[in-house]
Amino acid sequence: MSTSSFKIAHKLLTGPGAIEQLAAELTRLDIDNPLIVTDAALVKSGTVQLALAQLGDRPYEIFDRVLPDPEIAIVEDCMQAYREGGHDGLIGVGVGGGSAIDIAKSVAAYAGYHGALEDLFGVDQVPRKGPPLIAIPTTAGTGSEVTNVAILSDKAAQLKKGIVSDYLLPDVALISPQMTLTCPRSVTAASGVDALVHAIESYLSLNASPITDALAIGAIKLIANALPKAYANPANLQARDDMATASLMAGMAFGNAGVGAVHALAYPLGGRFNIAHGVSNALLLPYVMHWNKLACVERMQDIAQAMGVNITGLSVNDAADQAVEAMTRLCAAVEIPSGLRSFGVPEEAIPAMALEAAGIERLMRNNPRKLSAADIEKIYRAAY
Numbered sequence: 445m446s447t448s449s450f451k452i453a454h455k456l457l458t459g460p461g462a463i464e465q466l467a468a469e470l471t472r473l474d475i476d477n478p479l480i481v482t483d484a485a486l487v488k489s490g491t492v493q494l495a496l497a498q499l500g501d502r503p504y505e506i507f508d509r510v511l512p513d514p515e516i517a518i519v520e521d522c523m524q525a526y527r528e529g530g531h532d533g534l535i536g537v538g539v540g541g542g543s544a545i546d547i548a549k550s551v552a553a554y555a556g557y558h559g560a561l562e563d564l565f566g567v568d569q570v571p572r573k574g575p576p577l578i579a580i581p582t583t584a585g586t587g588s589e590v591t592n593v594a595i596l597s598d599k600a601a602q603l604k605k606g607i608v609s610d611y612l613l614p615d616v617a618l619i620s621p622q623m624t625l626t627c628p629r630s631v632t633a634a635s636g637v638d639a640l641v642h643a644i645e646s647y648l649s650l651n652a653s654p655i656t657d658a659l660a661i662g663a664i665k666l667i668a669n670a671l672p673k674a675y676a677n678p679a680n681l682q683a684r685d686d687m688a689t690a691s692l693m694a695g696m697a698f699g700n701a702g703v704g705a706v707h708a709l710a711y712p713l714g715g716r717f718n719i720a721h722g723v724s725n726a727l728l729l730p731y732v733m734h735w736n737k738l739a740c741v742e743r744m745q746d747i748a749q750a751m752g753v754n755i756t757g758l759s760v761n762d763a764a765d766q767a768v769e770a771m772t773r774l775c776a777a778v779e780i781p782s783g784l785r786s787f788g789v790p791e792e793a794i795p796a797m798a799l800e801a802a803g804i805e806r807l808m809r810n811n812p813r814k815l816s817a818a819d820i821e822k823i824y825r826a827a828y
Contacts, residue, residue, distance in 0.1 A: 475533030585635025587695020634722030704811035
């Protein structure tokens, strides 16, 4: 008999009124001088102001130099701002693929360590908990607010690197649909499909448990219904709330069950060609699902049903195929581009990408079907 563990942020606050609890949480965590980690676009849009309005008379500083693809160098700059400002806590106001939250998580880990940032990459390399951290997502997709992972880009090496440690779990995850209302439609689509990938991959993961299964299937049902509505009408607060909840549930699922080959294959696309994480996941998901079907056909039937497919009268195999079709239709409905070729990925780069993806063992070991570099190359070519 195996034992499962379940890890999330230490406290979850959800719903339309969640942002109004920020001041109380700062007081509870003894944060008197927070550093707000975000990006310039969120400051300009007024989204960050929703959080700043809750700070009262507290001094604070805004670090707004986060980029959509969080880089190692940005962590160093943010760490300098944290130390020089005498701050005692962090508020990550998320943007894009969870970039600001990942930067804030990295700084929280780095602030409690006196060596090099590079020493923290890998699994369980963070020696102790750093300063308190509150995570506030502004997109419904990444789940970064409830996971113990921060993914950073090493631009020189053209690689994505991860810090994986329970010390990265935020002290508070504050999920409020109002914070997502200014999210552009393209980001709503990409981040929403990213949440769908998280839910699907965690449901198919070899490390899935009854708890993660329930969260994953629940997230898939919500996304299938709410994402088209949030995309069609960005002001639809109910759809935004449903997507925020779905992203949270998917984050809790994959933060414990893990993700698999879709993410492993997506990382080289982001590292080498700067394709947004959610988009690269969407590009690859149908092809990885088709390849994985042999190993998890019953579970793919469950996914089809969760996405609203009427499986009555279908064989298990046909129902599994319908899961792929339903996901493809959803991506088309929210105008996710298709085909690696359309993003300028040269075909001759595929063998090197396949070798890189095959080497991401942290993710590949969760995948229901074992994939060689040759298998991965075939998947890339199918997606080309």
